[in-house]
Amino acid sequence: MRIPDIAPGARVLALGHYQPANVVTNDDLARTIDTNDEWIQSRVGIKERRVAPAGESVEDMAAIAGGKALAASGLSPDDVDLVIVATCTLETQIPNAAAIVAHRLGITSPGAFDVNAACAGFCYALATASAAVRGGSARNVLVIGSEKLSQWVDWTDRSTAVIFADGAGAAVVGPAETPGIGPVVWGSAGDKSEAIQIQDRTTFLHQEGQTVFRWATTALHPVALEACERAGVDPSELSAFVPHQANLRIIEAIARKLGAEKAAVARDIVTAGNTSAASIPLALSRMLERGEVQSGGLALVLGFGAGLTYAGQVIEIP
Ligand code: UT7
Numbered sequence: 001m002r003i004p005d006i007a008p009g010a011r012v013l014a015l016g017h018y019q020p021a022n023v024v025t026n027d028d029l030a031r032t033i034d035t036n037d038e039w040i041q042s043r044v045g046i047k048e049r050r051v052a053p054a055g056e057s058v059e060d061m062a063a064i065a066g067g068k069a070l071a072a073s074g075l076s077p078d079d080v081d082l083v084i085v086a087t088c089t090l091e092t093q094i095p096n097a098a099a100i101v102a103h104r105l106g107i108t109s110p111g112a113f114d115v116n117a118a119c120a121g122f123c124y125a126l127a128t129a130s131a132a133v134r135g136g137s138a139r140n141v142l143v144i145g146s147e148k149l150s151q152w153v154d155w156t157d158r159s160t161a162v163i164f165a166d167g168a169g170a171a172v173v174g175p176a177e178t179p180g181i182g183p184v185v186w187g188s189a190g191d192k193s194e195a196i197q198i199q200d201r202t203t204f205l206h207q208e209g210q211t212v213f214r215w216a217t218t219a220l221h222p223v224a225l226e227a228c229e230r231a232g233v234d235p236s237e238l239s240a241f242v243p244h245q246a247n248l249r250i251i252e253a254i255a256r257k258l259g260a261e262k263a264a265v266a267r268d269i270v271t272a273g274n275t276s277a278a279s280i281p282l283a284l285s286r287m288l289e290r291g292e293v294q295s296g297g298l299a300l301v302l303g304f305g306a307g308l309t310y311a312g313q314v315i316e317i318p
Pocket residue numbers: 034035036039040043044119158159162196208209210212213216245246247250274276304305306
């Protein structure tokens with residue numbers, strides 16, 4: 001047996017993102033459910049979020065974000081051998097999103113599969129893409145997080161309606177002489193699987209907020225520290241910390257424990273809401289676009305959510 005052309009490392013070559021045009025503010029929500037701007041901002045940190053219209057699907061948003069990342073990478077569709085879409089909010093179970101998205105982008109006959117690790121999905125997909133490039137299974141991989149939470153949320157349930165939102169973010173992963181994606185630290189807590197669930201197709205997303213909040217603020221900073229350690233990076237060297245955008249209080253609690261004083265902390269939730277698997281690439285792509293982080297810096301990404309699942313790794317910002 002022979003394993004051809006193993007790359008010494010993999011890195012993120014480029015990012016892209018997409019958000020639906022429709023902005024929904026806290027005051028908009030307070031018109032139909034018993035909530036208010038003060039509660040949402042102080043408990044969750046969200047000011048506004050985007051919600052896709054009926055005709056705009058997970059695949060539509062994924063294709064736009066993926067197309068932007070591909071264009072920014074300078075690669076052609078023919079250079080991509082594998083497309084992975086991280087999502088947990090497809091409207092239908094079959095077919096998967098990845099093959100549809102690849103076809104729309106003119107990527108001819110790539111490997112194509114979806115990853116469902118809920119809000120940790122992008123980090124799982126990124127680790128898989130990195131391994132595929134380093135192992136010689138793909139030259140370049142398009143990784144996309146795309147979610148339409150709005151179609152799985154009960155808009156009369158204030159405990160979830162104010163939190164979740166729609167959007168997509170994407171990354172192109174390719175080979176590198178010097179590794180630009182560190183080892184992933186991933187895991188799960190299946191004993192808490194009932195804390196976030198959509199029980200069947202007749203029900204909506206249910207979340208035991210406090211159970212997940214306690215877990216996120218106690219179990220995840222060791223994961224963040226281990227991801228740094230395994231990449232040989234001291235937290236003080238990080239120029240960005242981009243955790244899943246679930247709650248501003250969770251983001252700030254983990255950031256404090258991480259002690260990454262120089263890192264720009266992603267607070268994309270304020271204007272993007274919680275977009276599950278899309279939140280990390282969406283946040284990082286927007287930070288890069290606004291000039292809040294510089295190309296070449298190190299970012300720690302950390303996904304966590306239903307499962308409960310988690311995954312984090314250090315990456316070089318493209
Ligand atoms: O993305 C996947 C991972 N998910 C997470 O990481 C989510 C983790 N959990 C959280 O972020 C928080 O638990 C929530 C934002 C979901 C909820 O915040 P909380 O501070 O834990 O609030 P709570 O559920 O304990 O509710 C406190 C009070 C309750 O009223 P009483 O019982 O004290 O009278 C709720 O009924 O706030 C009430 N409440 C609201 N009030 C106004 C709940 N939702 C709302 C609302 N507006 N939208």
